[in-house]
Amino acid sequence: MEEIERYSRQIILKEVGGKGQEKLLASRVLIVGAGGLGSPASMYLAAAGVGTIGLIDGDIVDLTNLQRQIVHSTADIGTPKVQSAAEKLRAINPAVQVHTYEERVTAGNILDIIKDYDFVIDGTDNFPAKFLINDACYFAGKPFSHAGILRFDGQLFTVLPGRTACYRCLFGGPPPANAVPSCAQAGVLGGVAGVIGSLQATETLKYLLGVGELLTDRMLVFDALGMHFREVGFRRNRRCPLCGEKPTITELRDEEQPVCDWRGTQV
Secondary structure: OHHHHHOHHHHOOOOOHHHHHHHHHOOEEEEEOOOOOHHHHHHHHHHHOOOEEEEEOOOEOOHHHHHOOOOOOHHHOOOEHHHHHHHHHHHHOOOOEEEEEOOOOOOOOHHHHHOOOOEEEEOOOOHHHHHHHHHHHHHHOOOEEEEEEEEOEEEEEEEOOOOOOOHHHHHOOOOOOOOOOOHHHHOEOHHHHHHHHHHHHHHHHHHHHOOOOOOOOEEEEEEOOOOEEEEEEOOOOOOOOOOOOOOOOOOOOOOOOOOOOOOOOOO
16 A cells, blocks of 8 residues: 555556556666766656666765765765665665666676666766667667766657667767867756756656657757757668668777767766
């Protein structure tokens, strides 16, 4: 009875119901990055009753994080982000199983981690990680949500490997060194992280429930200054080095480009 009461506001939705809630309780979601995007995404998934949530991040909480990374608090400064986030998620919903990985994703560990999950959320802060997640999810056949933020802007889309356009279909590979500013230089409005991370959680729940229209083959772009959204349509690139007709990427590799912009931001 307590679970029914906890989730009552979404169980009454005809698209969810009791069977949908059971699906969520049996689902497993991995969130890569416990920062600006991972914070709201993880909190909403825990609140919704996603049964197992994985958190992977090798960083510790820093004072500069607190302006946007709402899963952490001042008392958490110096604490590993995955530990801090896990405590908050368990406080939101004690029934949720939270698995933590205090490390960064690499070509050597990511496939072993994502194999146990149904959906992956990319909440990372750099290009190498974003391309690595895209490639690993393609090889493992795992759907995932990409997102990025910078200044007052954000973007996101969903990838169903082998069925829809991937991250490399749009962007190919990391930009040249120093081609774009870091977010430490450019800045980011904290609320933008909240908007985009919450949308990632929404996409995840829709996928797990099998309802609605996913944000595939189209990118949702958010402009906070103008307070409007727009969609940019795209399709699979036949020349994509990963999922194209003649792929040149046939195994995972670690990219070496520690810069970021709104396609792969320091969140």
